[in-house]
Every structure is written in C-alpha cells, then in structure tokens.
Amino acid sequence: MRINRSITRSPRPAAQAGFSLIEIIIVTVLIGGIVAFAASRVLGGGDKARFKLAQATVQTMAEKIQSYETDTGSFPGSLEDLVRQPGNASGWLGPYAKEADLKDPWGTPYVYRVPGENGGFDLLSLGADRKEGGTSVDADIKYE
Numbered sequence: 550m551r552i553n554r555s556i557t558r559s560p561r562p563a564a565q566a567g568f569s570l571i572e573i574i575i576v577t578v579l580i581g582g583i584v585a586f587a588a589s590r591v592l593g594g595g596d597k598a599r600f601k602l603a604q605a606t607v608q609t610m611a612e613k614i615q616s617y618e619t620d621t622g623s624f625p626g627s628l629e630d631l632v633r634q635p636g637n638a639s640g641w642l643g644p645y646a647k648e649a650d651l652k653d654p655w656g657t658p659y660v661y662r663v664p665g666e667n668g669g670f671d672l673l674s675l676g677a678d679r680k681e682g683g684t685s686v687d688a689d690i691k692y693e
Contacts, residue, residue, distance in 0.1 A: 596677045596686040597686060599654040599655060599677065599686070600676065600677070600686045600688075600690070602654045603653050603654050603655075603674040603676070603690045604690050606650075606653065606654065606674075607653075607659070607672060607673065607674055607690050607691070607692050608692065609650075610628075610646070610650065610659060610672060610692075611672050611692040613631055613645045613646050613650070614628075614631070614645075614661075614670060614672065616645055617630065617631055617641075617643065617645050618669070620640045620641060620642045620643075621638045621639065621640045621641055622639075622640065623638075624663045624669055624670050625638075625661075625663075626663065627661065628646070628651045628658070628659060628661050629651070631643060631644065631645040631646040631650075631651075632644050632645075632646055632647065632648055632651070653674035653675070653690075654674075655674075655675075655676075655677060655679060657674070657675055657679045659672055659673065659674055660672070660673045660674075660675065660681075670692075671691070671692070672691070672692040673689045673690060673691040673692065674689065674690040675689055676688050676689055676690060
C-alpha cells in the first residue's frame, strides 16, 4: 500500500497574526481604569478608618484629661501636662498619656481648650483636612 503525500504547504491566510497597536492601547487603558478604581477604593478607605480611630482616641484622651482632673483637682493647662508633671500640680499620679497620644491619627496635635465652650474643656481632632470645620472625613471630631 502506498500513501500519496503532497510536498506543498497549504496557503497561509492573508489575515495578520497577533494584536494590533490599537487593541493593545485599548486593553492598557481598560486595565489602568480598573487599577485606578480599585486604588481609590482601597486608599479612600484609609481616611475612613482614621476617622473611626480618631473618634475612639478623642474619647480616650478625654478620659485621660478627666483622670488628671480627678487626681489634681483642676484640668491640665495643656495636653503636655498629661505626659510631664507641671510644677503646680499636687496629686499628679501620671504620666496619664504618652507623647504619641497627643496627636490624632493624621499626625496633627489635638486642639485642647480650657475652659471649653460647653463645659470644663474642649477637645477635638481637626479631621483629614487638618482645618476646623469640614464634612465627611474632613469634619472635626469633638469630645461631647
């Protein structure tokens, strides 16, 4: 039995193999858009987490101020009095805070006022924008 084989190859299609430059650009732009969207979601969540943390730390710092007041009979003149004993504070049982506790999650010092507008003291974090006022994560976080 004999098999007849052709030595010639079948003709190549005229269509080009691979991707065109336009197709590559479109795919790159789409991937870039997806990455930008994902990054904004992930990075935007960071300020939301810091905002929640600031709400908790403002309350904690207010409790430290109240502990100071219970021990000494007066509110601290500044937040640094929670870290180092002032010369005029009898009954001081501190330190009540660490130096790092005196800044909010954005690294901005807390605003502390004695006397406060509605009580013994005001304590607030200025939020993500580090300015008074604002909305959303830029809003001030106040001890109430």
